[in-house]
Amino acid sequence: MKAIVDCNSFYAACERLFKPSLHGKPVVVLSNNDGCIVSRTDEAKALGIQMAGPYYQNKEEIEKNKVAVFSSNYHLYGDISWRVMETLRSFSPHVEVYSVDESFLDLTGIDETMLYEYAVFLKHTTELWTGIPVSIGVAPTKVLSKVANRLAKKDKLGTKGVIVLQTPRQQMEGLQKTPVEDVWGVGGASSKKLRLFNINTAWDLRNMSEDWARKNLGGVVGVRLIKELRGEPCIEMKDPLEIKKMIATTRMFGKPVYELRELREAVATYITRAAEKLRRQNCAAKTISVFLVTNNYSNSYEYKPAGFSLYTTLPFATSLTNLLIEHAMPLVEQLYRKGSKYLKAGVILSSIVPDDKVQFNLFEKPSSEHEKKN
């Protein structure tokens, strides 16, 4: 069996975490650039505030109802997402992080008569440890667990945020309640076509033949979807131990940055995050690249390219945060131009090897440079 754990109104929930006075109150989060609503709490949804709607179109409703409005803070959301995923990892050895606020969990080995209780316990523990409310769908396949999750989220009070689609009857009822366009993998465009075939619910789709799916639903992909709806697993969990060959961490700054000190700080933070990822996959990196992105229209009297990067190769592969930062700082200094307006920075760790294969250079002690400086 598989579970999907999905955070409810994730960005808004992150903001509310630090403002307990906003509990039970409407909250929306706006995108950085275009001022669109990217996250709403249930209270804001109840007011009819639309997702992805521009702020100004909802302004009257927002002001009238004293809705709390936040600009997005992706640093914060990334950090809280990490805490949620770490909590989930204590429940299953196999967690596939699907997006910033959603993960699939492999529940193989959990007593099948206790799945509901287990999911409720998982939900409560996650909420207790992180403060972020979640909805959980449990089913034999990924597609069915998404169906379950959607139903749990739609009726949080009635379902207590957990739905298990285990028996054929539970699956049939769940699929009958799900409009076909809400099935994971069915887009708006294909749902229009499905409705022409008089396929209106997920249950109607589940009952189509594999031959039909092969002809009318994108070949192999369609066949897989039908099988998943029937409870036959076809979309496997991605292996979390799959080693990434490159780890990149990059962010837009909340506001433009002019000072070298701030850039150094930002790059050090990104390296810290990248090094954590590196150690989680038991690897070490030998190459660090740093890039800074400027917007120099304001001082166009002097030509400077809009993006800039430099890299350095370490004498040996490492996953030690301090060592990686130490090698990256000279790159930041070389890239920095006083007076430039920096919008974004990033680091990329590459030449990644498993840390049991790290070969130390006989002539370089891993901490020689560090010792010299202290």
Ligand SMILES: [Mg+2]
């Ligand atoms: Mg969510």
